[in-house]
Amino acid sequence: MDTWVFYVIGGVLLAGYMVWQWQHNKKKIAHFTQVAQQRGWQYRPKDSSVLGRFRGSPFNSRGHSRRARHVFSGQHRGKPFCCYEYTYKVTSGSGSNRRTQTYYFRIASVSTPATRPTLEISKEGWGSKMLDFVGVRDLQLESVEFNKAFKIKTENDKFAYDVLHPRTMEWMLHDPRAPETPVRFENGGLVTWERGKFDLEWMQPRLDYLCEFVERVPEFVWK
Incomplete structure (x- = not known):
């Protein structure tokens, strides 16, 4: 078979895939828009302005072409929230060996x-990167069990002690969500993140956990 035939077949397959992907994304946007309307939330297919709020993981990773898609915002359990899919690209190599992931x-x-x-x-042992803040360091609390289970990074020891009081540490040690849900207080918010594309089924359980965490912080901490 002539080489040009392979190019033609490849082009047809690529065009078909692009059309399928466009249609799939269009349906997803329509579904997300409907869900947001039903719950009294706002939904934006794209809005990279939300990326400027947080500086720690995963936003401190090297990369380019940073984007935010499927941005949901509104109120959950009386607290303003924002959820979205964050992407960035990493390019390595050069010439014919140049690759972008x-x-x-x-x-x-x-x-x-x-x-x-x-x-x-x-979670202790994840090997997460150090935060890009001056003065942020690892902290050891009085609970040996908690220190074995979790890594604490803070720029203010007193704030960490106030937030991670004995009752909250006990809650985290017995809540199966805690080891798999990293959290960070930063710039007026509590944020969590996970590798993977956006998933509606993922969103509400994480928002519940974040709200519960904030509710466990003593009132005097915010005054």
Whole structure:
């Protein structure tokens, strides 16, 4: 078979895939719009303006072409929230060996009553990158069990102690969501993230967890 035939077949297959992808995305946008309307939320297919709020993981990763898609916002359990799909690209190599890979993350955040110092709590052993903030360091609490289970990074020890009081530590140690849900207090919000494309089924459980976490912070912390 002549080489040009392969090019023609490849072109037809590529065009077919692009049409399918466009139709699939169009249906997804229509579905997300309907869900947002039913729940009294706002939905925007694209809005990269939301990317300027947080600076820690995964936004501190090297890359380019950063985008935010499927942006939901509104109120959940009385708290303003924002959820979306975050993507960035990493290009490596050169010439014929040049490759570009796209990374996908699901992001969920709720607003806190006031802006407080940065505090990140994640599963111990994940090897997460250090936050891009001056003065942020690892912290060890009095609970040996908690220290074995979680990594705490903070720029203010007192804020960390106030947030992670004994009752909250006990709750996190026994809640199966906690090890798989990294959280960070930053710039007036509590944010969590996970590798993968946006998923409606993922959103509400994470928002519930974030709201519960904020509700466990003593009132005096916000005053």
